[in-house]
Amino acid sequence: MTTVTKTPQATEPASASRDTAARTRRSERRLALVFLIPTVGGLALFTFIPIVGSLVLAFFKWDVISSPKFVGLSNFIDIVADGTVRRSFLNTILFVVTTVILQLSVALGLAALVQSKLPGWLRSIFRSVFFFPLILSAASVSIMMSYLFNQQFGLVNWLLGHIGIPAVPWLNSGPGAIVMVILVYVWQNFGFSFLLFLGGLASIPREVYEAAAIDGASGWRQFSRITLPLVSPTILVASVMAIIASLQIFDQPYVLTRGGPGDSTRTAVMVIYESAFQQLQFGRASAIGLVLTVLIMLVTAVQFRLSRRFVFYS
Amino acid sequence: MTDISRRAVLGVVGVGAVAGLTASWPRLTGSDIPGRGTDALNVAILGTSQDAASRAGLVQAFNAKFPHIPVRILAIQGADWSDFFAKILTMVAAGTPPDVVVVATEGAQLFADRLAAPLDDYVTKDAEAMSDYFSDVHPALIESFMYKGHLFQLPIDFNAANMYFNLGTLSKAGLELPSSTWTVDDFLSTARAMKKSSGGGPFVSYYWTNRLWGGVVPWLYINNTSFLTEEKSPGGDWLWNRFYAGDPAAKGRSGGYLWEHSNALAAPVEESFDVLRTIVREGLGTSPAQGGGNQLVAQFAGGSIGMTPAGGYWVEGLSEAGMAGKEYDVQFFPKMQSQKAQFGSSGYAIMKTSKRKDDAWEWVKFCVSREGMKLAFPTPNTTPTRRSMCNEALFGAKGPAHWKVFYDTLDTLPSAPIPAPPQQAAVETALIKNVSGAVTAGSRSAMQSNLRALDRDLTQALKIQA
Numbered sequence: 001m002t003t004v005t006k007t008p009q010a011t012e013p014a015s016a017s018r019d020t021a022a023r024t025r026r027s028e029r030r031l032a033l034v035f036l037i038p039t040v041g042g043l044a045l046f047t048f049i050p051i052v053g054s055l056v057l058a059f060f061k062w063d064v065i066s067s068p069k070f071v072g073l074s075n076f077i078d079i080v081a082d083g084t085v086r087r088s089f090l091n092t093i094l095f096v097v098t099t100v101i102l103q104l105s106v107a108l109g110l111a112a113l114v115q116s117k118l119p120g121w122l123r124s125i126f127r128s129v130f131f132f133p134l135i136l137s138a139a140s141v142s143i144m145m146s147y148l149f150n151q152q153f154g155l156v157n158w159l160l161g162h163i164g165i166p167a168v169p170w171l172n173s174g175p176g177a178i179v180m181v182i183l184v185y186v187w188q189n190f191g192f193s194f195l196l197f198l199g200g201l202a203s204i205p206r207e208v209y210e211a212a213a214i215d216g217a218s219g220w221r222q223f224s225r226i227t228l229p230l231v232s233p234t235i236l237v238a239s240v241m242a243i244i245a246s247l248q249i250f251d252q253p254y255v256l257t258r259g260g261p262g263d264s265t266r267t268a269v270m271v272i273y274e275s276a277f278q279q280l281q282f283g284r285a286s287a288i289g290l291v292l293t294v295l296i297m298l299v300t301a302v303q304f305r306l307s308r309r310f311v312f313y314s
Numbered sequence: 315m316t317d318i319s320r321r322a323v324l325g326v327v328g329v330g331a332v333a334g335l336t337a338s339w340p341r342l343t344g345s346d347i348p349g350r351g352t353d354a355l356n357v358a359i360l361g362t363s364q365d366a367a368s369r370a371g372l373v374q375a376f377n378a379k380f381p382h383i384p385v386r387i388l389a390i391q392g393a394d395w396s397d398f399f400a401k402i403l404t405m406v407a408a409g410t411p412p413d414v415v416v417v418a419t420e421g422a423q424l425f426a427d428r429l430a431a432p433l434d435d436y437v438t439k440d441a442e443a444m445s446d447y448f449s450d451v452h453p454a455l456i457e458s459f460m461y462k463g464h465l466f467q468l469p470i471d472f473n474a475a476n477m478y479f480n481l482g483t484l485s486k487a488g489l490e491l492p493s494s495t496w497t498v499d500d501f502l503s504t505a506r507a508m509k510k511s512s513g514g515g516p517f518v519s520y521y522w523t524n525r526l527w528g529g530v531v532p533w534l535y536i537n538n539t540s541f542l543t544e545e546k547s548p549g550g551d552w553l554w555n556r557f558y559a560g561d562p563a564a565k566g567r568s569g570g571y572l573w574e575h576s577n578a579l580a581a582p583v584e585e586s587f588d589v590l591r592t593i594v595r596e597g598l599g600t601s602p603a604q605g606g607g608n609q610l611v612a613q614f615a616g617g618s619i620g621m622t623p624a625g626g627y628w629v630e631g632l633s634e635a636g637m638a639g640k641e642y643d644v645q646f647f648p649k650m651q652s653q654k655a656q657f658g659s660s661g662y663a664i665m666k667t668s669k670r671k672d673d674a675w676e677w678v679k680f681c682v683s684r685e686g687m688k689l690a691f692p693t694p695n696t697t698p699t700r701r702s703m704c705n706e707a708l709f710g711a712k713g714p715a716h717w718k719v720f721y722d723t724l725d726t727l728p729s730a731p732i733p734a735p736p737q738q739a740a741v742e743t744a745l746i747k748n749v750s751g752a753v754t755a756g757s758r759s760a761m762q763s764n765l766r767a768l769d770r771d772l773t774q775a776l777k778i779q780a
Contacts, residue, residue: 027320031324063428064403064406064407065403065406065428065429082774084771151600151601152516152518152521152600152613152618153516153613153618157516158516161516169601172600172601172602172750172754173601173754258746259743259747260524260746260747260750261747261750261751261754262747262748262750262751262767263747266747274739274740274743277400277403277404278396278399278400278739278740278743279737279739279740279743279775279778280403280739280778281778
């Protein structure tokens with residue numbers, strides 16, 4: 001057996017003990033600082049400095065090749081006037097609303113089902129099955145889906161053809177493409193919320209349900225009056241994470257539809273990518289990024305504000 | 315029991331941290347980035363590490379002649395040329411630009427405008443050696459890499475948008491390969507016959523992809539129009555007079571193309587879009603798919619596609635998919651007001667920032683030599699720009715009966731490159747996003763509305779200073 005630290009002797013005088021305690025605190029602070037340096041350094045290098053750089057860049061015109069040129073608010077005025085940017089933000093909001101509602105509903109419903117009806121071993125299997133899509137690359141999943149839902153040669157239309165349904169333009173029509181991007185995104189991402197809900201549901205004491213059953217509460221009443229309130233802190237966490245992630249949706253629409261047809265599936269992050277890396281308008285891209293960041297912060301703040309009314313913590 | 319002091323633990327952790335830091339120093343400082351801090355000539359290509367490895371023979375042969383110029387091939391993967399250019403620009407931004415880059419027509423003017431060094435002096439200096447190359451390469455390909463009177467690249471390969479036919483589906487429809495002067499009406503009747511004889515399975519007479527090459531552009535070109543205005547720069551006489559004097563195909567060649575304004579509202583553009591709308595409406599062709607057409611080879615080889623635009627690059631792909639040359643054939647695009655053909659090309663550009671421009675020129679010169687091009691293109695996975703290399707040896711065994719169409723497109727038809735101004739990425743985005751709406755529009759007025767949107771987006775895109 002090994003010991004790492006030496007504790008002060010109880011017989012030492014009080015002042016010596018205070019000195020030792022102060023020394024220990026100082027030493028612990030130093031140690032904490034040493035352990036924090038890599039994280040803080042990493043965050044500074046890869047998060048804070050780029051954020052500040054991006055903030056500054058939003059007021060410049062820069063194409064990588066030439067020197068940056070200060071343009072004031074011109075980038076912001078341009079993006080407000082640009083129909084594609086406006087549409088991309090509207091699309092992003094549409095994706096956020098639909099994907100978050102679907103993702104949380106599906107995850108909570110399945111988690112409740114798995115938690116209440118299934119034996120432990122089967123629960124483990126479902127936990128893995130539902131989580132599995134999340135560990136796949138979004139690009140690979142999207143490529144696979146684009147094959148499955150190809151209008152002419154996809155498996156889905158081939159199967160539908162067998163029951164007399166004509167080929168559906170899943171990815172070639174505006175509404176079809178929006179639905180596909182939403183479904184593919186939800187299918188791939190609901191597993192994380194599912195795991196969170198499983199944890200939340202497991203922490204609800206069984207006795208509460210037993211007492212409710214004795215009082216004659218049915219399944220739905222139990223769910224709405226016991227499960228939902230008690231799992232509401234988890235819903236808050238899951239929804240905050242889901243909203244922030246879906247505001248940054250990129251891979252699925254980029255691979256499935258390239259933002260089309262027209263601008264129907266173009267999202268804010270796609271416009272950032274196109275502006276920066278295809279059109280060499282890094283200032284404009286930063287301005288769009290800044291607007292998106294402010295939007296994310298606003299939405300998160302509103303969520304936490306609302307949580308005071310709707311989240312049950314005890 | 316052993317007491318380990320805090321100091322000892324901290325010491326061990328400290329040593330570990332220093333060791334870790336030392337081990338990861340090359341990564342932290344970026345010195346392990348290929349090409350950084352080394353003396354090699356860095357050549358960036360679009361492709362995988364296997365593509366880079368396949369050029370080992372080329373590098374070896376080059377080094378046999380120039381042992382003092384080590385070459386490193388940087389394979390940069392990308393979904394398409396736009397993706398590749400974005401990554402090259404990231405390398406420029408990171409301060410690690412390559413010396414030489416393979417650039418396709420899509421990026422030729424972007425590079426010429428901002429990143430590439432003109433080759434005029436090198437070509438003039440090595441005029442004797444270059445004469446052999448120019449005498450073997452169609453002037454249209456050279457003109458496509460001229461910009462404002464200067465030459466920025468020497469094309470090594472190209473692909474014209476020709477029409478591929480699955481002969482099985484053609485004969486099932488009771489048809490033969492159309493003549494080289496076939497028209498759009500012939501195309502429509504062929505597509506209708508193919509559809510009728512298909513039996514209702516998963517089949518489409520004409521498959522096309524929504525992109526700059528092989529998308530809507532060939533249909534515009536054959537109607538003698540384009541979605542951008544097409545003008546030409548003055549200049550370039552230094553090249554045409556020196557290397558193409560007496561070549562009738564070089565008559566009227568210029569200092570390069572200029573695509574500066576939208577032409578989306580021109581009447582011939584509307585006519586071409588209406589043809590495509592007819593094709594989609596009647597179910598003769600697909601709603602254009604986005605992307606690079608990766609799903610195409612298997613479907614064409616399997617008989618699910620009757621016709622599709624492709625170039626010489628497809629021969630190897632079809633062969634690998636198990637389709638023999640006698641099972642398909644190739645013809646020019648049909649005729650409308652004209653039969654002007656679209657092509658895309660690629661070639662090496664020397665970066666302005668390169669400190670090894672002379673070495674880079676030796677590489678470029680070697681790659682366009684007969685020896686270099688034979689090593690670069692051992693299989694028919696593209697059309698070499700040297701006419702003498704488009705021969706039986708390259709296409710005969712695996713290619714279709716009319717493989718000569720690949721180069722004849724340049725020799726016998728009027729032709730022009732992919733319209734790609736320096737703002738190509740924004741222009742391509744504008745085009746792609748409006749094409750689907752226009753060709754799937756339920757009425758002519760709805761199509762016109764999409765063309766107005768295309769005009770607006772193109773005008774906006776062309777305002778961007780690349």
